[in-house]
Amino acid sequence: MKLQQNTLLALYSALEFAADPARQVSAAEIAAKYKVSAHHLAKVLRKLGRAGLLHAARGAGGGYRFAGNPKRITLMDVIELFEDIGAPRSRSRRAEERALDEILAEVDETAKATFRSVTLDTMLKLISRRELLRRAAPGRAA
């Protein structure tokens, strides 16, 4: 399963918001961090908002706040907003193609199970652990 740029941006954004649910963050702030256009990111955030993961904040500065439970929202909850994960593979007639499709489906199922099992909270813990390792041994856990 290869994730599109929008999906990756949505995942990074969801993690930014989930790391501090009370904080109001603008599209421009996240766009600057990941070096993408604010206009493009705004579309991604609107989609996350429509799905109920973000609250649009009114008033000066605008932006969004996290609206979900980081211990309940999985990577797959975000991914399936942007990817057609249920799309069946093309019906191949050749035995070689069918056999290869079967193996690729195995890979996809494993990837989906992994994304379903990792919550935003688990990702934030993983990021913290990596950060601690990086500080403890610079150069080893880049």
Place this chain on the structure above:
Amino acid sequence: MHLKKIRASRKADLAQIVEIDALITGLRKPGYWAAVMKRYGGRFFLVFHEGDLIQGYVVGEIRDWEFGAPPCGWVFGLGVRPQARLAGIGAGLLEALCERFRRSGVDTVRTLLARDNALVLAFFRSQGMMAAPFIALEKRLD
């Protein structure tokens, strides 16, 4: 935090362990649990209790050179009463078991789960477990 409420399992706990497992899986397996108690009761079969009420259990063992891997701890059963969840009981049980594994000289803990068991997969992920360098394979024998 919960360590005082975690102790080695006893024969008297068996009925409640069977009940918890049945609440989760929908199947009563008294014979299976009696055999597990006989084989593992005590050292790596722990329960979380509140007075006489067993709220959860964890069971594992140290396996040497299984699948060609150096000795490591395996968790093969963990259950918490549905109404007692989200209170850190599962995490406490797992950590207590890991501590016993550590004291026995192993530095890795593993488990194996059904790919569609998203809830339990998410729990083990939240405890810092990552994919192991193994792939489970099977073949129908009909």
